Amino acid sequence: MILYSILQKGITILLMNLDNSTTVETEVALRKNLWHKNMSDDSKEMKLNFLSGTERAREEYHLTPHDGNIHSQIMALNGNILTVNSNGEIPSLQPIYVNPSNPIVVAPFSIVFAHxxxxxxxACK
Incomplete structure (x- = not known):
């Protein structure tokens, strides 16, 4: 899995919703240029470039407690319970492919990785 992350292009955003009842929707601006201000020094700005042409689907991984129970010892990834097989191997971690113009939906008590x-x-090259 580490090699997969290293070889992938782009960025991954981590979103967490610690509220027990509110679903949050957030949009990602995929403009040609996106400016990010350095929080420690307002005079420095970093330019994030996006490839021109058609945008590929965003990959999302939604990690949630089983049945929405924050005390559950069972976790689900994209609605599928995570469990090892009889050989102790973890299952294949498959993303949900989402149109990049759609908002990222973060359910209560969940963690989302959006690639x-x-x-x-x-800076990531």
């Missing part, structure tokens, strides 16, 4: 393959960040 945006078309984002190009110079």
């Amino acid at each position: 945006i393959p078309d984002a190009v960040v110079t």
